[in-house]
Structure formats: structure tokens, C-alpha cells
Amino acid sequence: MEIFKKGVFLFVLTSLSAFTTQAQTVHSLIPQPTTLKEVPGTFSLTPELRISSSPAFTGAAKLWSEQSFGKALTVSPLSGNQSGLAQVIFEQKKATNPADSDAESYQLRIEANRIHLTAATVAGAQRGVQTLLQLADLQPDPRQLPGLNLTDAPRFGYRGxxxxxxxxxxxxxxxxxxxxxxxxxxxxxxxxxxxxxxxxxxxxxxxxxxxxxxxxxxxxxxxxxxxxxxxxxxxxxxxxxxxxxxxxxxxxxxxxxxxxxxxxxxxxxxxxxxxxxxxxxxxxxxxxxxxxxxxxxxxxxxxxxxxxxxxxxxxxxxxxxxxxxxxxxxxxxxxxxxxxxxxxxxxxxxxxxxxxxxxxxxxxxxxxxxxxxxxxxxxxxxxxxxxxxxxxxxxxxxxxxxxxxxxxxxxxxxxxxxxxxxxxxxxxxxxxxxxxxxxxxxxxxxxxxxxxxxxxxxxxxxxxxxxxxxxxxxxxxxxxxxxxxxxxxxxxxxxxxxxxxxxxxxxxxxxxxxxxxxxxxxxxxRNVNYYRPGVDLEILANFQPNEWAARVEFRSEQYQPEIRYTLDGSEPTARSSRYAGPFSVKESASIKAALYRDGAAIGPVAALPVDFHKAFGKPITYGIRYTNSYPAQGDGTLVNGNRGSFTYGDQQWLGFEGIDMDVTIDLEKVQPLQEVQIGLMQLTGPGVYMPRYVEVSLSQDGKTFSAPVRVERTVPESVNSLVIKDVTVPLDGQSARYIRIFAKNNKGYMFADEIRVH
The missing domain is CATH 3.20.20.80 (Glycosidases)
Structure with missing residues (x-):
């Protein structure tokens, strides 16, 4: 499981360092409470605490002490006199209304010398206990709980x-x-x-x-x-x-x-x-x-x-x-x-x-x-x-x-x-x-x-x-x-x-x-082996044919990331333009970007060509209709300029299930052509395969087409990891207005994301 451990030590160091410099707030609770207000004071957790409880909540009180101190502390019956030493009170109160949420609702108040948890039911007390446990683990010092006053209740009764x-x-x-x-x-x-x-x-x-x-x-x-x-x-x-x-x-x-x-x-x-x-x-x-x-x-x-x-x-x-x-x-x-x-x-x-x-x-x-x-x-x-x-x-x-x-x-x-x-x-x-x-x-x-x-x-x-x-x-x-x-x-x-x-x-x-x-x-x-936020960047270019522009956006799993980028294909550095939000480009560009922290790159360089190619936005017809369950953006998907990501469910991959792809693009005028590129995917687990071959044929009138130029598959079925590849068919300067692209389905699903003509 080496893939899970890589980089964990560095991540822990940087995360803990951040926590020593950032003030903690009680608003970090997940899920979000119904209402929450900070109040003055900090409650110190010590084994000498006095814990008292209504009879019905004794089990919840003991569970809290076990989880907080590693052993069950003495829980005394709730009495009328609750003054004196620092104390934790678990109190059962009658429900204020018959709403379903009352079954798990609770109120919690933390002050300098008292924690007071009230609820109508044992389930409500149990939810309050978990809030206390979570709150402690969120603090730099888990023995110091911040003052707060909150009410809470669930939206759904079944949370599974x-x-x-x-x-x-x-x-x-x-x-x-x-x-x-x-x-x-x-x-x-x-x-x-x-x-x-x-x-x-x-x-x-x-x-x-x-x-x-x-x-x-x-x-x-x-x-x-x-x-x-x-x-x-x-x-x-x-x-x-x-x-x-x-x-x-x-x-x-x-x-x-x-x-x-x-x-x-x-x-x-x-x-x-x-x-x-x-x-x-x-x-x-x-x-x-x-x-x-x-x-x-x-x-x-x-x-x-x-x-x-x-x-x-x-x-x-x-x-x-x-x-x-x-x-x-x-x-x-x-x-x-x-x-x-x-x-x-x-x-x-x-x-x-x-x-x-x-x-x-x-x-x-x-x-x-x-x-x-x-x-x-x-x-x-x-x-x-x-x-x-x-x-x-x-x-x-x-x-x-x-x-x-x-x-x-x-x-x-x-x-x-x-x-x-x-x-x-x-x-x-x-x-x-x-x-x-x-x-x-x-x-x-x-x-x-x-x-x-x-x-x-x-x-x-x-x-x-x-x-x-x-x-x-x-x-x-x-x-x-x-x-x-x-x-x-x-x-x-x-x-x-x-x-x-x-x-x-x-x-x-x-x-x-x-x-x-x-x-x-x-x-x-808690030593949970969670998925760490990735340092890979995603570049999206949303083409807008009517404006002859592409809206470029960078996405990162990092929180408030520093992203540096270039548009001319050069490698980004700490001095490159810093990303501040989506922007438009109106001509072809070669975008490269990377994440930075403290002047150093912390992830690989991401690249995406923004290509206003000859087929961009042009009319396209289908000799064989694509699969209804994967229609992407409809007929124009293959010439809308947008590249698909690593998932065929992103609405940019057009799907063909058990059928071939046969499309014709009208470039609207005869012009010399150097090549056709088509983006294809293979992921054998769910049954997505590269086509057996891709053929391209040309026509000046849309009726008579040249003999097809064929490119055989280059990715074998035995490759079961994700492969996204552009298949290039050379045209060597031939002139044409119409381009017919045929891809032979191998088996299962075939996905294409963009046909680019140069």
C-alpha cells in the first residue's frame, strides 16, 4: 500500500505547523450545528472533574469520560445544587415539541467552569457526547475546550x-x-x-x-x-x-x-x-x-x-x-x-x-x-x-x-x-x-x-x-x-x-x-489513513463558439492554493503569473500551470492546449448515433473545443456502446489539411476500450470520398490502467471541405472527447 504512505510525513509536519499558527474556532465542527455562538471562557478537562447526570444519561456520561480520559470516571446523580468545582452536567429535559428531530436534538453550553449538555432522549445525549469528543480533537490542546453555546438537531432520521x-x-x-x-x-x-x-x-x-x-x-x-x-x-x-x-x-x-x-x-x-x-x-x-x-x-x-x-x-x-x-x-x-x-x-x-x-x-x-x-x-x-x-x-x-x-x-x-x-x-x-x-x-x-x-x-x-x-x-x-x-x-x-x-x-x-x-x-x-488532498492541478477550458473565446479555469484540491501559470508553453516558475480566477483567451495557447508554496513547486506541471482548430464549432453529422446514456453535450460535443477529463462522466466524453463511430464534419470551405486528431480513452475495468482502428477519408463535395487513411490501435487490451490518448491521422496537405472519421468499436464502450483538425 505504498501509494497511501507517500508524502504523509511531510504533510503531517506542514499541517501541524499550520495549527500552531492559526487560531482555532469552534466553527470547525462537522456537521454544521443548527446554531452556534462563541461565549467567553475556556473549560479545562482534568480527571478531577465532577460529573453528574440524569439517570437516563449515565451511560452517555460514562462513554464521554472513557473516551476523554481513557477510563470511566465516577458519574454522580444529578442534584439541585450544581455549584462549586468545575463540572460536567448531563441533564434530561422534556421535549419542547413532538417533532421527529427532538429524538436526536440536544443543547450544549461550555463555560469556564461548566459543561452543560441537555437533551430529551438518550440519542440526543449521545449526539452531544460526540460533539464534545470532536471539539476536543479539533483544538491544539485537546484538554482545553472553547466556550460556546449551541443547539443542534438532524435533518434526516436515517443517516447511514x-x-x-x-x-x-x-x-x-x-x-x-x-x-x-x-x-x-x-x-x-x-x-x-x-x-x-x-x-x-x-x-x-x-x-x-x-x-x-x-x-x-x-x-x-x-x-x-x-x-x-x-x-x-x-x-x-x-x-x-x-x-x-x-x-x-x-x-x-x-x-x-x-x-x-x-x-x-x-x-x-x-x-x-x-x-x-x-x-x-x-x-x-x-x-x-x-x-x-x-x-x-x-x-x-x-x-x-x-x-x-x-x-x-x-x-x-x-x-x-x-x-x-x-x-x-x-x-x-x-x-x-x-x-x-x-x-x-x-x-x-x-x-x-x-x-x-x-x-x-x-x-x-x-x-x-x-x-x-x-x-x-x-x-x-x-x-x-x-x-x-x-x-x-x-x-x-x-x-x-x-x-x-x-x-x-x-x-x-x-x-x-x-x-x-x-x-x-x-x-x-x-x-x-x-x-x-x-x-x-x-x-x-x-x-x-x-x-x-x-x-x-x-x-x-x-x-x-x-x-x-x-x-x-x-x-x-x-x-x-x-x-x-x-x-x-x-x-x-x-x-x-x-x-x-x-x-x-x-x-x-x-x-x-x-x-x-x-x-x-x-x-x-486518530491515525485514520484518509485520502490526502492532491497536488495535481486540473485545467479546464470552456469554449464559447459565439465569442470565439475559451474561459480558462484551474482547479485544485488544496485549500486556497497558490497557482502560477504561463500561456506560451514555457514552464511556470515562482515568478509566473499568479492565478486569481477564471480568464478568457481568444487565440490558441499552450497553458502550463503548477502549485506553489513558499516559492517552491509542490506538484507536477499541468498542461492543456487551447486549440481553435479548423473543425471548431463546425457542423457535424452522425452516420451512427451515439449511446443515449452518454450523450455528453449532444451532437456538437466532438467539435466544441473542450477536452474531457479523466472521467467519462464529465459530460465531455461522447459514448458509443457496442457500436462504431461514424461522423462527418463540414469545414464549410475547401482548405489544405495536415492532420486529424481524436481524443480517446481506455479503462478496461468498467469496459471502456480503444477502437480497433481509426479511419479518415476526405471529400470536396460531401458525396465522393477518398480512400480512407487508417491508423491501427496502439494500446493493447491488456493495459488495464486509465489511458487517454490522441490518435493522429496524417493528411499531408490534402485539400478538402468534408472529413469523415470512422472508429471501429473493439468491444464494450468507446469514448471520444474532441476531433481536432489542423
Missing amino acids: MHLDVSRHFFDLDFVKRYIDLMALYKFNTFHWHLTDGAGWRLEIEKYPALTQRAAWRTHRTWKEWWASPRRYSREGDPNAYGGYYTQDEARELVAYAARRGITVIPEIEMPGHSEEVLAVYPHLSCSGEPYANSEFCLGNDSTFTFLEDVLTEVLDIFPSKYIHIGGDEASTKAWKKCPKCQRRIKEHNLADEHALQSYAVRRMDQFLEKKGRKMIGWDEILHGDTPEAPLAEGATVMSWRGESGGIAAAQKGHDVIMTPGGYVYFDSYQANPTTQPEAIGGFLPLKKVYGYEPIPKELTPTQAKHVLGAQANIWTEYVPTMEHLEYMVFPRLLALSEVVWSDSSARDWPGFQRRLQDHYLLLQR
């Missing part, structure tokens, strides 16, 4: 973080650490993804093979195992990789989380993602053979007996109101061929295999309802939801494939938890993939997380009430270690904490960015 322990197993101590960090930023729900095809992770006493065999696989990394025959191993085999939590360990975690105000929701996958179960109990599959199916046989009564047996033990461990049953990405292939499944469809007058899955979901929901619980499932549980066979009324939908599933569910009256991949999948890249450890794909920078709004505009106020909150997910196919997982989650978790806690009107990116600078000290003190 997810952890996939199936693809990679994480031990109980790390999961507790994860819970601690969640609590510090006021999350209240831990979604524990315990089962999936890569391994079963929870002891079930009635089915011991689940942990004796299905919890162990033949390869350590998910990627290696996925590329293998995907076989499971046995506990005790010297080459087995995996692990599981005993029921006592799971109960221990539930209690540990509850002390911190966090509910643990277990997920037991069904009916798909169940290869590990069917490998050891093949009679529950449609084929009856191990390693043949991923979905439970829904025509087999033994399937429901097994699932109810498992859930009965799960319910005994987890007291959560909600139980997650998965429900995503189930294939109907085996069900279509299975006599038992087809008989079930006929007996219950089901429309098709999707309705069969809906039948299974309703059956499991009814089981949970009888046990006094509620079901959560991924948005696929809406499949088959019809007036004739509706989704169970109490079911909650977790919308992950964008927001459409959540919108549809809320409009039908179902509660919804928003978790769309484009905003809260923390297994996505958070910076240029060429600078990062391998990830599953996508691009989710900190600012995009902070900008997420969980309530879609399509919902009416009544429908919006069904949005319980939001959750971030961290899937671990490419996240094999604890250090790597922290790197992917932090500081993005901090951004989401403010999205789900603070009122939307209080969100302010510059303000959050300023407060975040203080939290790097907190994360360092």
Missing part, C-alpha cells in the same frame, strides 16, 4: 454508512473503529453487508456449513478469486481466505454500536448473490448442483424454510427495526428453465419471473412483519410491483441505481433511503485514476458528495416525507485492507455527514472546505 465484509473480511476491532468514526460525525445507522457470493460472514447455528465452508474461498483478493473457477474452501485449510463473526461477536458489536447511538442493520442477500450458499447447500438451487447457480430456487419450499431459519437466528442477534434482504441483480435465467419455479408462477397466477421474485420478496416481508420487523431491499424489489401484486406496504426501498427507484417508491407511498451510485458509492475513484490504487470505476470527488441533495425535485412535499435519509456504500472488491478502506471513505464521509445532518440552507462548500482543514488534525490524531 455501509460496509461490505463479504468481498473482504474485516475483523471485529476494525468494525468497532469504523463505528467510532461514524458516531463522531453523527451517523446513526450501520448497514452490515454480511453475505454475498464472495463469502458468508455470520455464524448460523442451524447451518454450520455456512461458516465451515461458505465463509472461505481459494484466493485472498476478490479479483484473483473472480478470475479463477470461484471455488470455496474449508475452515482450517492452509490456503483458505475468509472469516466470519460468531453470534457472540455480532452481539458484542450491536451493543458497542448502541452505546454510541448507532443501529446495526444486517443484510442477508436473497434471492441472488448467493453462490456461496448454493455451493454448500445445492438442493436450494434450481439445478441441484453446486457452482451452477447464483439464485435460490423460488419454486422450492426448502428455500423459504432455509431463509426463515437463517432470519430467525439473525433476528435474535440484531434488535434493529429494519432487516435488509438484498434483492438486487438477480438473474431470471435459471427460473425460466426450472419446473418448480414455473409451477410456482402458474399456481400463483404470476405474470413472469420478475413477478416470481416479487412473490418471494412479499413472502419474506410477511415473515419479518410477523416478527415485528420491517424489510429493506435494494430498488430491484420494485420489480413485479403491480396493483395485482403490490410490494408490501411496510417495505423500504434503498435506491442505488440512480434516484429513479427511490422516486418511484416514494410516489407509491413507500419509505425510501437514497444511496445513488453517482453520489455516495465510496468505492469510486476520488481523483485521477492514474494517481490512485485500482478501483471499480466511476469518479466521486469530495465536492460532488457534498453537493448531493437526497430529496429529488420530482417529489411533492408529501412524497418527500417518505425519504428517510441517505447512506454511503463501500463495496470492497478492490479494497482488501483496513488502510485502503479508510483511504476510500475519508474524508468523503465528512461531506456526507453534513448532507444528512445539517439543514440544506446551511450547506456552504467554501465554509465546509475551511472547516475541513481543521479536521485533518483530528484524523491524524
Whole structure:
């Protein structure tokens, strides 16, 4: 994991140096409190403090003392006389109104000789405790707390973080650490993804093979195992990789989380993602053979007996109101061929295999309802939801494939938890993939997380009430270690904490960015291996054809960066022009820029040519239409002057899925041409490939074209890292008005960002 450690020592030194010279303010709290005022005085934390509490808050008071002093201090009953020595008071007061936010609201006042925390509920006291703990870690001297007076309450009742322990197993101590960090930023729900095809992770006493065999696989990394025959191993085999939590360990975690105000929701996958179960109990599959199916046989009564047996033990461990049953990405292939499944469809007058899955979901929901619980499932549980066979009324939908599933569910009256991949999948890249450890794909920078709004505009106020909150997910196919997982989650978790806690009107990116600078000290003190702000610069040139100009902007993850730049292609120095904000250029330029601190460059030189080429803004026609899901800026994308970044989701990469690219550009007059360049991308993880070849042919009348000039692909498929490359086709001064560019799709997706003609 060397990529995570590089430069950490220097960063820590410079960060701590900054903290010795900058005055701390209480306004650095994340998430932003509802109201906050500084008051005179500083409270000193010492083990001699007198701590008193209302009976209901004694646990919260003890937790605070344990976390603050490394041991539980004596907590006395709250009495009428609270004068005298410096003291900390945890006081329960009656709620002022019945609003939902009262369940977790609290008030905190810190003065020179007193800390006074009041709340109506234990959950409110627990949130106040985390504010005290966070506040201490934000100070240069964590024993000195600044005077303040604040009130606070959450925007959403559901504020979740997810952890996939199936693809990679994480031990109980790390999961507790994860819970601690969640609590510090006021999350209240831990979604524990315990089962999936890569391994079963929870002891079930009635089915011991689940942990004796299905919890162990033949390869350590998910990627290696996925590329293998995907076989499971046995506990005790010297080459087995995996692990599981005993029921006592799971109960221990539930209690540990509850002390911190966090509910643990277990997920037991069904009916798909169940290869590990069917490998050891093949009679529950449609084929009856191990390693043949991923979905439970829904025509087999033994399937429901097994699932109810498992859930009965799960319910005994987890007291959560909600139980997650998965429900995503189930294939109907085996069900279509299975006599038992087809008989079930006929007996219950089901429309098709999707309705069969809906039948299974309703059956499991009814089981949970009888046990006094509620079901959560991924948005696929809406499949088959019809007036004739509706989704169970109490079911909650977790919308992950964008927001459409959540919108549809809320409009039908179902509660919804928003978790769309484009905003809260923390297994996505958070910076240029060429600078990062391998990830599953996508691009989710900190600012995009902070900008997420969980309530879609399509919902009416009544429908919006069904949005319980939001959750971030961290899937671990490419996240094999604890250090790597922290790197992917932090500081993005901090951004989401403010999205789900603070009122939307209080969100302010510059303000959050300023407060975040203080939290790097907190994360360092807790030894969190967070993603460090990059020193790479991004140069954007937004072309404006009507004005024949390009608006140039520099972006940096550094806070208030010093950027020096040139426009003539020369290397920037400490004496080059300093960037003060976006500016316009009206002719071709070769821009170079770099970050500087104290007169020295601290990062690589970024370069971008601003090219007013011959095809810029010219008419373009498509012999083959691009893919609807990646339309970028529409037809003019390939000649709008704008270069794409390192993510194909930036609205500058035009996508072609399984189809060729065939475009013709009208230069509007015959003229000599030297070359055509086309920007292309390859990122094999999500299936993006360079074309097999690119051909260019010329015409003066738009009807008769010359024999094409072909350039073969130069980037082999075996290169799985991100490659962005300009393919150049020489034209050697030939004259033409029309240029036809054809790119042969290799497979999967093909992305192009700009065709430049010189």
C-alpha cells in the first residue's frame, strides 16, 4: 500500500505547523450545528472533574469520560445544587415539541467552569457526547475546550454508512473503529453487508456449513478469486481466505454500536448473490448442483424454510427495526428453465419471473412483519410491483441505481433511503485514476458528495416525507485492507455527514472546505489513513463558439492554493503569473500551470492546449448515433473545443456502446489539411476500450470520398490502467471541405472527447 504512505510525513509536519499558527474556532465542527455562538471562557478537562447526570444519561456520561480520559470516571446523580468545582452536567429535559428531530436534538453550553449538555432522549445525549469528543480533537490542546453555546438537531432520521465484509473480511476491532468514526460525525445507522457470493460472514447455528465452508474461498483478493473457477474452501485449510463473526461477536458489536447511538442493520442477500450458499447447500438451487447457480430456487419450499431459519437466528442477534434482504441483480435465467419455479408462477397466477421474485420478496416481508420487523431491499424489489401484486406496504426501498427507484417508491407511498451510485458509492475513484490504487470505476470527488441533495425535485412535499435519509456504500472488491478502506471513505464521509445532518440552507462548500482543514488534525490524531488532498492541478477550458473565446479555469484540491501559470508553453516558475480566477483567451495557447508554496513547486506541471482548430464549432453529422446514456453535450460535443477529463462522466466524453463511430464534419470551405486528431480513452475495468482502428477519408463535395487513411490501435487490451490518448491521422496537405472519421468499436464502450483538425 505504498501509494497511501507517500508524502504523509511531510504533510503531517506542514499541517501541524499550520495549527500552531492559526487560531482555532469552534466553527470547525462537522456537521454544521443548527446554531452556534462563541461565549467567553475556556473549560479545562482534568480527571478531577465532577460529573453528574440524569439517570437516563449515565451511560452517555460514562462513554464521554472513557473516551476523554481513557477510563470511566465516577458519574454522580444529578442534584439541585450544581455549584462549586468545575463540572460536567448531563441533564434530561422534556421535549419542547413532538417533532421527529427532538429524538436526536440536544443543547450544549461550555463555560469556564461548566459543561452543560441537555437533551430529551438518550440519542440526543449521545449526539452531544460526540460533539464534545470532536471539539476536543479539533483544538491544539485537546484538554482545553472553547466556550460556546449551541443547539443542534438532524435533518434526516436515517443517516447511514455501509460496509461490505463479504468481498473482504474485516475483523471485529476494525468494525468497532469504523463505528467510532461514524458516531463522531453523527451517523446513526450501520448497514452490515454480511453475505454475498464472495463469502458468508455470520455464524448460523442451524447451518454450520455456512461458516465451515461458505465463509472461505481459494484466493485472498476478490479479483484473483473472480478470475479463477470461484471455488470455496474449508475452515482450517492452509490456503483458505475468509472469516466470519460468531453470534457472540455480532452481539458484542450491536451493543458497542448502541452505546454510541448507532443501529446495526444486517443484510442477508436473497434471492441472488448467493453462490456461496448454493455451493454448500445445492438442493436450494434450481439445478441441484453446486457452482451452477447464483439464485435460490423460488419454486422450492426448502428455500423459504432455509431463509426463515437463517432470519430467525439473525433476528435474535440484531434488535434493529429494519432487516435488509438484498434483492438486487438477480438473474431470471435459471427460473425460466426450472419446473418448480414455473409451477410456482402458474399456481400463483404470476405474470413472469420478475413477478416470481416479487412473490418471494412479499413472502419474506410477511415473515419479518410477523416478527415485528420491517424489510429493506435494494430498488430491484420494485420489480413485479403491480396493483395485482403490490410490494408490501411496510417495505423500504434503498435506491442505488440512480434516484429513479427511490422516486418511484416514494410516489407509491413507500419509505425510501437514497444511496445513488453517482453520489455516495465510496468505492469510486476520488481523483485521477492514474494517481490512485485500482478501483471499480466511476469518479466521486469530495465536492460532488457534498453537493448531493437526497430529496429529488420530482417529489411533492408529501412524497418527500417518505425519504428517510441517505447512506454511503463501500463495496470492497478492490479494497482488501483496513488502510485502503479508510483511504476510500475519508474524508468523503465528512461531506456526507453534513448532507444528512445539517439543514440544506446551511450547506456552504467554501465554509465546509475551511472547516475541513481543521479536521485533518483530528484524523491524524486518530491515525485514520484518509485520502490526502492532491497536488495535481486540473485545467479546464470552456469554449464559447459565439465569442470565439475559451474561459480558462484551474482547479485544485488544496485549500486556497497558490497557482502560477504561463500561456506560451514555457514552464511556470515562482515568478509566473499568479492565478486569481477564471480568464478568457481568444487565440490558441499552450497553458502550463503548477502549485506553489513558499516559492517552491509542490506538484507536477499541468498542461492543456487551447486549440481553435479548423473543425471548431463546425457542423457535424452522425452516420451512427451515439449511446443515449452518454450523450455528453449532444451532437456538437466532438467539435466544441473542450477536452474531457479523466472521467467519462464529465459530460465531455461522447459514448458509443457496442457500436462504431461514424461522423462527418463540414469545414464549410475547401482548405489544405495536415492532420486529424481524436481524443480517446481506455479503462478496461468498467469496459471502456480503444477502437480497433481509426479511419479518415476526405471529400470536396460531401458525396465522393477518398480512400480512407487508417491508423491501427496502439494500446493493447491488456493495459488495464486509465489511458487517454490522441490518435493522429496524417493528411499531408490534402485539400478538402468534408472529413469523415470512422472508429471501429473493439468491444464494450468507446469514448471520444474532441476531433481536432489542423
